[in-house]
Amino acid sequence: MVLSRSRVVRALVAGVATLAAGLASSLVSSSPAGADPGGGADGPTATARARVAADVLMSSYEPVKAWFPSSWWNSAVALQTIGDFAERTGDRRYLPQLDNTFEKAKGVFPAGYLSGDPLLGNFTSRAIDDSEWWALTWIQTYDLTKNPKYLDMAVTIAEYVENYWDDTCGGGVWWDAERTYKNAVTNGLWIRLTAELHNRIPGDRHWLGRAQQGWNWFTGSGMINAQGLVNDGLKTSTCQSNNETVWTYNQGLAIGAGLELWRATRNPELLTTVRRLADSAIAAGGLVSDGTLTESCDVPGKVCDDNQKQFKGIFLRYWMDLTDTTHDRRYLAFQDRQAAAVWENRDAAGRLGLRWSGVTSPADPNVFDWRTQASGLSALIADVPARPPVRSLSAIMTPAQPVVMSASESATHLRLVARLQATAPAGERITADVQASAPASWTVTPRQASVTLRPTGNAVPAQAEVELDVAIPGGTPDGRYPVTVTATSGPLLAFTTQAEILVARTVDFDTGTAAELPWLWDAGGSQSHGAQNRFADGNAYFVYRFPFPSGTASASATLTIDNEYHVEVSGDGRQWTTVARETRHIHGGENKATLTFDLTPHLGPDKAGYVRVSDSFPTEGWGGRVAHVTAAYTE
Structure with missing residues (x-):
């Protein structure tokens, strides 16, 4: 999650917004007047938070292999999340990275290069669910660009997956090419994928039929238990629910599948089922602990693997669809609480953690990596209004250096850069007042500054910088110290960022x-x-x-x-x-x-x-x- 300082300098000069958002920065936004009554941030602040978090995520994108290192399906989900960010906020800076992945990763690759499995071309492999994740990513990219090559790829993947539907257990798509397991994730994805294809292909009947067939089979399979929660899959020998773990992403996919099929058919019974799935998720005994979405593995004493780190974000992607569709204030309030928890419990580097509750201890610390970043970003995206604000203001600090203090020097100086980003209609200027502060006895220069940004809309935020000289007094004890910058523009735009400086002698x-x-x-x-x-x-x-x-x-x-x-x-x-x-x-x-x-x-x-x-x-x-x-x- 760290950019080299030489890269940071080039990024700042070139205005490229892939800055790591400061691995030594703690990013804190204020919430000016006009916050959502459901508890979420106001629209401009929610947009700014999502933008900062998206920049942190994309700092882990590896452009040569065109993926997020070490995870194939996780990369698909992370890129779809970036597509969600682009669609929700209007920020189009990362569309080239999506296309980079499309062009570089659509070929045939041996096992171990991008996936543990050989890749068969066109984003397919023996892992049928992995293939479906990529299809949804390319539909999202099609929605953003209207380039038919992305939709064509999604159709190609769907045709591949279709070969793994058969009559075993009365229907359903197999999880793997060896046909060992029929489960919730593969079939939730199948319904959502086929319904999305129908809703984008004029005159289609084939994919609609597949989506309806899949939904009827899934809801009758027994995987949705008596509590309205989705178990993991079926016992192959008996075709009965295995009553195994209710993962948040399975619950979310079932909600998302029903919603997309409802858009295709307007059958009210679908929304009734979707609401039952949603209500069960947030009811007592569901998927929530003290108001926060909680995976069964992300509680103290347990460990989530790299796959499970992204499950909650997938749930929030489809929960956002639920709130957009139903406008139910109960669902909106839950969504707002998740975004607030994710933001409040980021780490000192501005990263979003596995445990949205923030529970941590020296013996069992919270986990932060690009997968947890992608997951938490989905919660922040959901907090952005469906019609994004035309004006927003965010601020980040370039990565702060640690300071190795000398026993003899009177003071050590450190250079920081505060980078502001703003969106507004073309031709409108945003003047931001910048205030900097540091611990007592430290000196930061300048303490006050004013910068003017000239946005041209939402697609590429305008940028401006303020250079800071921080003087750290000799004799400062070892520890971590914040340097804070607050940017404000008028009564409605405000954002605060902190660089955490490590003072050390060893x-x-x-x-x-x-x-x-x-x-x-x-x-x-x-x-x-x-x-x-x-x-x-x-x-x-x-x-x-x-x-x-x-x-x-x-x-x-x-x-x-x-x-x-x-x-x-x-x-x-x-x-x-x-x-x-x-x-x-x-x-x-x-x-x-x-x-x-x-x-x-x-x-x-x-x-x-x-x-x-x-x-x-x-x-x-x-x-x-x-x-x-x-x-x-x-x-």
Whole structure:
């Protein structure tokens, strides 16, 4: 979730809005007068929150492979969420990324390249539900662009899926090509997909027939239990419900399937069933804990896998459809509460977490990654009015550097940039008053500024910047400190952002933890599967930056590292020198060692040192893995 600082500078200069929204930034919006009576943010603030969160999500998009690293179907859902964002807010900045994925990922790929399964072309594989997710993504993209190639692809995928409907258990689509399981997700997707095709293809009868057939089978299959909750699937041997976990995305898909079919037929019985499914979800014993949507695995003491991290967002996508369709204030109030919880409980880096309730502890921390970001973004999108406001204002901070304090210096200076984005009708100017504040005894310059933005509508927000010089007094204790910027324009537009600055005298952290984030200069497509596990496979890499004090005489970095690593060091983050490379084919970590690298000859004029880890055998997929990092210096 981090952009390199060199990339940030280029992004700011070019006005490209893929800035990571500050992995060291805590993003806090105010809610001016006019907030929704259901408890949600007012329209401009809701739009600004969604825009900030979408930018954070898209900072994890990998443009070469054209996906979100390590997850195939999750990438489809994340991209559809970006499509939802574009449709809801009018912001069209990320349509090129959608097309990039369409063109680059529609071919045939071996197992392990984009998916654990071989990809058969046209976004199909042995995982039938994965194929359906991609079809829905391309229908969403068609809705945004009206380019028929996207709708044609969705039809091609639907024709592939159709081959996996048969009479076993009276009907239904199989979950996999091996025909081992008929379940809720595959068939909820099938109904929604076929109904969406019908509603977009003039004169269609075929896909409507498939959607009605699917709905009749699904609602009669027994997967909807007596409480109105959707169990996971059917026992293949008996064709009875297996009474297994009620996942939020299955409940949401059933609601979404019924709504799209209702739009096709206007059959009132469909809305009756949809309302029962919705009411059951939020009733006692349903899917809500203390007013917040809760997955059975995202409570303390349990762990959600990478798939389950996105389930609640899928529920909210179709819940948004429910509120748009019924205008029921009960449903709207629930939706508003989810958006408020998601935003309130983001982390210090502005990321949206797995547990929307925010429950966390040192022993069982909340989880934050691009999947949880995509899921939470759906809740924020739902909070944006169906007719988005024409004016909005947001603010973010560029990623703040950690500060390694010297024992001798009187003060350390840090440069931050506050970037504002605004939408308004073309020709209208938005003048924003910017106020900055810092902890007592710190100095931030300027404390007040005024900037003028010249929007041209909603499609591409206008941008402006305010540079800040932050002086941190010598002797400041180690800790995390906020620098706050509030931007206001008139009585209705206001947004506040915070950069959390880490002051430290030592560098010592496990990878894959919150302690790593301030030092992670550029994630470079790397991945982390929990504490002491950051790795870079293929063309991925990751870079740490250590801003040593100006009086540093010598410095070093120590990494606990294994597998097929390639380690380079630099003084500017651009010119690199190799200091270690594993020449053996190591896949099981048997070469794990603690290696120390002298940074002294490579320190830049500002005494910063950079360490980059990548893959010494990019074609194998067992790149450098780091568990622990320390850095030391002498003055």
